[in-house]
Amino acid sequence: MLLGYKLQLEPTEPLINAPKAVFQIWRNREAIEIEAAIIFKQLAFDMHRVWGENDQIARICMAASSDELRHAVRCQRILSYDHSADYQPLTANYRVQFGPKDLSLEDRVLYTAVGVGCITETLSTALLLEMNKRASPGVIKDTVHEILSDEINHGRIGWAELTRYSRRSDPSWLTKHIPQLVKEAFSDEISPMLRDENDLSKWGILTPDQSDLIMQETLNKIIYPGLKKFSIV
Ligand SMILES: [Fe+2]
Ligand SMILES: [Fe+2]
Numbered sequence: 160m161l162l163g164y165k166l167q168l169e170p171t172e173p174l175i176n177a178p179k180a181v182f183q184i185w186r187n188r189e190a191i192e193i194e195a196a197i198i199f200k201q202l203a204f205d206m207h208r209v210w211g212e213n214d215q216i217a218r219i220c221m222a223a224s225s226d227e228l229r230h231a232v233r234c235q236r237i238l239s240y241d242h243s244a245d246y247q248p249l250t251a252n253y254r255v256q257f258g259p260k261d262l263s264l265e266d267r268v269l270y271t272a273v274g275v276g277c278i279t280e281t282l283s284t285a286l287l288l289e290m291n292k293r294a295s296p297g298v299i300k301d302t303v304h305e306i307l308s309d310e311i312n313h314g315r316i317g318w319a320e321l322t323r324y325s326r327r328s329d330p331s332w333l334t335k336h337i338p339q340l341v342k343e344a345f346s347d348e349i350s351p352m353l354r355d356e357n358d359l360s361k362w363g364i365l366t367p368d369q370s371d372l373i374m375q376e377t378l379n380k381i382i383y384p385g386l387k388k389f390s391i392v
Contacts, residue, residue: 196227276317
């Protein structure tokens with residue numbers, strides 16, 4: 160039964176010795192997952208108003224909102240290993256207004272879907288792929304892997320919304336908003352996940368240097384060429 164004993168210990172062992180910074184970063188991710196859940200839920204409601212009660216992409220958005228809440232719970236499981244903190248799980252009990260106030264509902268749906276799906280979720284997927292390679296087996300790798308497999312689908316929501324919007328209207332007005340959306344993705348979603356100290360990659364944390372190259376490649380090879388197909392340049 161030695162093997163069974165070892166398998167049982169592996170998931171917790173890397174976290175027992177984790178520096179404080181590891182838990183701070185996973186706390187940041189918990190907050191980001193909660194906010195993503197709120198944004199996807201609001202996006203689902205707005206999509207139903209624009210595209211009808213039976214809208215399929217709105218349903219996928221609602222499922223994405225549930226996925227994000229599940230990701231937050233996975234973060235909470237990691238945070239439960241931090242016995243030094245008085246830790247209270249976060250809850251999704253607030254509203255987020257995404258984008259400029261003066262957009263019509265249909266344009267706001269596109270703005271949000273592109274910002275959250277095509278940009279943030281696509282960047283997040285690229286980072287998670289790298290984290291997945293570096294993370295130690297056990298609770299960290301399992302969590303990164305689970306989040307990664309959902310984020311790939313969440314990114315598709317943006318491209319699906321962009322495709323159907325462009326059949327009805329010209330989405331090129333979004334061009335002027337792209338630099339701000341990219342900036343916000345970096346400052347609000349990506350930077351809080353990074354830490355420029357030692358090597359925390361076995362705990363699923365990259366340094367800004369490790370992430371910069373991945374981010375630039377993802378923007379230049381996937382996101383910008385994808386948007387260009389819709390005349391968003
Ligand atoms: Fe997530
Ligand atoms: Fe996501």
